[in-house]
Amino acid sequence: MRKLGLALLMLSIVFVNTSVSMAHPGRTDANGGHTCRTNCAKWGLKDGEYHYHNGGTTSTPAAPSSSPSSPSGSNDSKSTALKADKIKPPAKGKLSVYFLNVGQGDATYIKTAAGDDILIDAGKKEAGEIVVNYLKQLGVDDIEVMISTHPDADHVGGLDTVLKNFKVKAVYAPKVSHTTDTFKNFLVAVKKQGLTIKEAKAGVALPLKGVTAKFVGPVKTYGDDLNDWSAVLHLTHGSNTFLFTGDAEKKSEADMLADNQTLKADVLKVGHHGSVSSTNAAFLKAVAPKYAIISVGKNSYGHPAATILNRLETAKATIYRTDLNGTITAVSDSKKITFIKVK
Ligand SMILES: [Zn+2]
Ligand SMILES: [Zn+2]
Known part of the structure; x- marks a missing residue:
């Protein structure tokens, strides 16, 4: 039953119309x-x-044979060591974009000048509580728009914890599924809030005041290439522009270019943690960012790649990285953008 x-x-x-395993x-x-x-x-x-799976209770498992010598997740000390940075609440009347330090993964929170709250991804499962901590530090009461860029664990992992802690009004995600528990937990948490996921795809605009927020990707469907399915959001506040790419890779970048979407952005959330699989030269040329933000933590994939760092430098973008700078905040007064870094 x-x-x-x-x-x-x-x-x-x-x-999604494919069969769910x-x-x-x-x-x-x-x-x-x-x-x-x-x-x-x-x-x-x-x-x-x-x-x-973040059962929503603090009761510890009635330990079916857990070894007392290793308190928790013994082989992943970095995730247990991760703590939320101390960050400043958003300035009134301005738009603030927080590239939250969640270790390896992505989590971006945006407060618009009109007061709307947008959350794009929430890092890994272990980062869920950290993201909740950040949102509480910032005085977030509810979330107007939650975006799950794609079903990979380092993006969707913490979203169910956020859903359990905050009233969320709308959830957007690309039309792709995944069979992991992490992704299912997200779907179940969305359902528990009584929400239906709205499709994120090129051309869909978010109904927000004082900004223009529009998805420019995914343009097409990408089969099993979850990264290319990434919801890519372009945001305009006055004369300032931002592009949030999730983990979109070359194929998706080429499709966005061919689709003639507005990609130009002052601030680029660099695709796929600075991996060589993203930030193709032609795409970077079209975006032409003044600032490039890399959301990355300790990892075994070699993110960010030296090639991409060089490419960004050659393009004269100022690079900020969550692993080196901690949480990075971009504050837009609609004319200029200032940055606050933890370190
Ligand atoms: Zn990722
Ligand atoms: Zn990914």
């Missing part, structure tokens, strides 16, 4: 936990490990 309920739930909220239905037991079956290593779990 419960399994059927979940299957129906998944069908009703996953609008039920390899790991994520059925929870009475304690709210369950056993990992797929991609366990990716989430820092062992195959068959009993675990919880």
